Amino acid sequence: MTRRQCSIADALGVVGEKYSLLVLREVFFGVRRFDAMIRNIGAPRDILTARLRHLVEAGVLEKVPYSQRPPRFEYHLTDAGRELRPVLLALMKWGNRHLVDRPPVVWKHSCGADLDPVLVCHACGEEPVTGSLTPRFRDPGWTAAGLSAD
């Protein structure tokens, strides 16, 4: 079976496991140490250990020592990790709109406004709406419907 080649699926292979994006949320908040992450996320220790290892191996986080004796590390975002900010903000906006009465967190942007994150086309500045996007596939045989039979 040939599944659709897709960067969304690939990205979810890195950050799609339960708790991975919440780890990144904590690091964006400036929470970089294991025990504080455990408290704020409410995740089991063994699972969070596995998620952190995976995120480090994938180049999203890096381990930085803050104590030699005993050896202790904290987790910092790499450039690739920082570039996941739009994913988190898009999820936050959706959750705020559809799942909660009032946003638990409001982000003030340096422009002075409370952040309302919108995803726009870099070329024209407009939000892509239904019907405005047409896919082109690299792999021969693939269409929007799937792999064609011929």
Place this chain on the structure above:
Amino acid sequence: MTRRQCSIADALGVVGEKYSLLVLREVFFGVRRFDAMIRNIGAPRDILTARLRHLVEAGVLEKVPYSQRPPRFEYHLTDAGRELRPVLLALMKWGNRHLVDRPPVVWKHSCGADLDPVLVCHACGEEPVTGSLTPRFRDPGWTAAGLSAD
């Protein structure tokens, strides 16, 4: 233990399970029927069945009958489902930049450009960069670091 109240965590409760966002990707491609989703995603049937049920219950997809005998359904995006487009596009962009040599899919926008999706502040039009966002918490006691001890 009091975990951080967070719309990202809430949103992941709806779309954060393995294959859920790939189901939505397929519906955005116009693939609305179970067997075609199975082929394109490469997911086990029982898991995809559970994901579809959860997405319908959460109001992200709706079942629309297309045959009476036998009874057959296809899955359509609700308004809430369509508003997940930015999440998928942000993940796609990140995967394209960090995980693949060449994008497997390029989306042509109706403005004429190949889509480069950027997440900007609605008020000022700029991308939020590191250090430009300051969180305000609704629940007393919470800070960026976590629940304060006092």
